[in-house]
Amino acid sequence: MDRSGLIDAVGRRTAGGGELSPEQVGRVVDALFGTVARAGAIAETLRTGGAVTLVGFGSFHQEDGAAALRPGKALNEFVNGEVGRVG
Template identity: 70%
Template sequence: MDRSGLIEAIGRKTAGGGGLPDDGIGRVVDALFGTVAEPGVIAEALKEGRAVTLVGFGSFHDVGGEASLRPGKALNEFVQDRTG
């Protein structure tokens, strides 16, 4: 899934709650993950030596100078289809 696909999927997921405009979703995605020109909040936190933890999803860490995602239990169980 690329950036456009992610924005469309988020739009579908949030449609029941009044929905969010695609440009607003795009700004949130860019703020979180960053762009070529600007780092996102995850990258900035890692550069400052902090981890970013999203409960259920996982945590982003700096491991030897490289960004790494340590998946959370809920994400692993969903991907491995153990959520029932």
């Protein structure tokens, strides 16, 4: 999934869909993940030695000087087909 696909998917899942414009969702995606020109909140946190934890999804952190994602239990269970599809 690329950036525009992510924006479309998030837009469909927020506030019943149609509540937020693609531009608004795009600004949120960029604020979290960043752009070529500007780092997002996750990257900035990792740069300062911090971690970002999203309960159930996982944590973004540094491992041996590189960014890494440690998936959470809920994400692993969903990806492995152990729980049903949500939303």
